[in-house]
Amino acid sequence: MGNKPTIAISHLGCEKNRIDSEHMLGLLVEAGYSVDTDEEFADYVIVNTCSFIGDARQESIDTLLELARADKKIIVTGCMVQHDWLQGGNLLDELPEAVATVGTGDYHKIVEVINQIEQGKRVREISANPTFIADENLPRYRTTTEGVAYLRVAEGCDYRCAFCIIPSLRGDQRSRSIESIVNEAKQLAAQGVQELILISQITTNYGLDLYGEPKLAELLRALGEVDIPWIRVHYAYPTGLTPKVIEAIRETPNVLPYLDLPLQHSHPDILRAMNRPWQGRVNDGIIERIKTAIPNAVLRTTFIVGFPGETEEQFTHLLEFVQRHEFDHVGVFTFSAEEGTSAFDLSDRVPESVMDSRRERLMLAQQPISERKNQAQVGQTVEVLIEQENPETGELIGRSARFSPEVDGLVYVTGEAILGSIVPVRITSADVYDLYGEIV
Numbered sequence: 001m002g003n004k005p006t007i008a009i010s011h012l013g014c015e016k017n018r019i020d021s022e023h024m025l026g027l028l029v030e031a032g033y034s035v036d037t038d039e040e041f042a043d044y045v046i047v048n049t050c051s052f053i054g055d056a057r058q059e060s061i062d063t064l065l066e067l068a069r070a071d072k073k074i075i076v077t078g079c080m081v082q083h084d085w086l087q088g089g090n091l092l093d094e095l096p097e098a099v100a101t102v103g104t105g106d107y108h109k110i111v112e113v114i115n116q117i118e119q120g121k122r123v124r125e126i127s128a129n130p131t132f133i134a135d136e137n138l139p140r141y142r143t144t145t146e147g148v149a150y151l152r153v154a155e156g157c158d159y160r161c162a163f164c165i166i167p168s169l170r171g172d173q174r175s176r177s178i179e180s181i182v183n184e185a186k187q188l189a190a191q192g193v194q195e196l197i198l199i200s201q202i203t204t205n206y207g208l209d210l211y212g213e214p215k216l217a218e219l220l221r222a223l224g225e226v227d228i229p230w231i232r233v234h235y236a237y238p239t240g241l242t243p244k245v246i247e248a249i250r251e252t253p254n255v256l257p258y259l260d261l262p263l264q265h266s267h268p269d270i271l272r273a274m275n276r277p278w279q280g281r282v283n284d285g286i287i288e289r290i291k292t293a294i295p296n297a298v299l300r301t302t303f304i305v306g307f308p309g310e311t312e313e314q315f316t317h318l319l320e321f322v323q324r325h326e327f328d329h330v331g332v333f334t335f336s337a338e339e340g341t342s343a344f345d346l347s348d349r350v351p352e353s354v355m356d357s358r359r360e361r362l363m364l365a366q367q368p369i370s371e372r373k374n375q376a377q378v379g380q381t382v383e384v385l386i387e388q389e390n391p392e393t394g395e396l397i398g399r400s401a402r403f404s405p406e407v408d409g410l411v412y413v414t415g416e417a418i419l420g421s422i423v424p425v426r427i428t429s430a431d432v433y434d435l436y437g438e439i440v
Helices: 015-030 054-069 079-086 107-118 166-170 178-190 216-223 243-251 268-274 284-293 312-325 352-375
Strands: 006-011 044-049 073-078 098-102 123-125 148-152 195-199 230-233 255-264 298-305 329-334 381-389 396-400 411-414 422-430 435-439
Touching (some): 015 044, 015 073, 015 107, 015 195, 044 079, 073 079, 079 098, 079 166, 098 107, 178 216, 216 230, 243 255, 268 312, 284 298, 284 312, 298 312, 298 352, 329 352, 381 411, 381 435
Parallel strands (some): 044 073, 073 098, 098 123, 148 195, 195 230, 230 255, 411 435
Antiparallel strands (some): 396 411, 422 435
């Protein structure tokens, strides 16, 4: 490695950030840098930050301050850098320990940035309007478990939801070609990947910018020819689940009938205030259409409670909506006012205590539904992707097709299996979040 410095990456935020981190790692390794997982022994620490909501931004700030106290040279990358730049800030001025800041559209320049730092420069590499999207030719070093990989099909977003800062941080939607995505999927299959998770801001809009119309159905059918057992789709706006897309999900054997639907609310007035794409159209029909077309569909969704002006009646509408449709998995966030969004200046804020109470009530309403769904698995034999082993007990930990990484439950398994393999497991018990079973 010569005299090149050692570099560590601290990854924060979503799976889109993770892919950025993986590409930076790949580029650094290709350039001959030593990459260490232990920040203590690294000459530089790259902190890939998140700035989606206040809590995520605070985690990024806390991480930076902790490294600064440890007298580390810090390269700050990602969404918080872009957000700070948009607000007229300069993290290089605010954090003396920072030797460089790199925006969301510039992570592919990481080797050049470090070369400049080594020459004694402090570097600010931030594109005002991010346009870059990595393809299968950019080096990548995966940080997920052996059997799992995320595959970004598009970057950015053309919608302007009132609460969301992402379009400002990531730019407008830009899709990769079907050929490029399939090529990367084949590369990942050759690495032994068993589960491929397709991600973008709005995956059901995939291809609209490139082909003039959404091409998710065509993409799924093309990926059906790749030797990967599980293909999972994240962030499917329900209005984009057209009969053509639903048919592709149903007819492509390795595409899981798992749909992550970021609904955010159910009440038409709140949806209009949020500037959601369906502008308050009733969601009941959409959900029922999906269930009818894909009877074995596993539905996950997320909601925001406490959006400015949300009344108790509107929250009750959401509560009843969740109880009526019995989603498999539900995530709930309290509204976070983000500078740079149209909702930031809205009056009629819901008190934090009320938001917290509504979040708890919605989660409590979902718990018996989730437990009932899990209990229905008891006695069945299901395929489980084995991802971890508890070295003390020898117990294996994995996920069934019903569970997506990090956001859903786990399956705790007795028996022997190779990490990264998919094995049949008989489910013997279940609780609200997790399943327990033994290898058949």
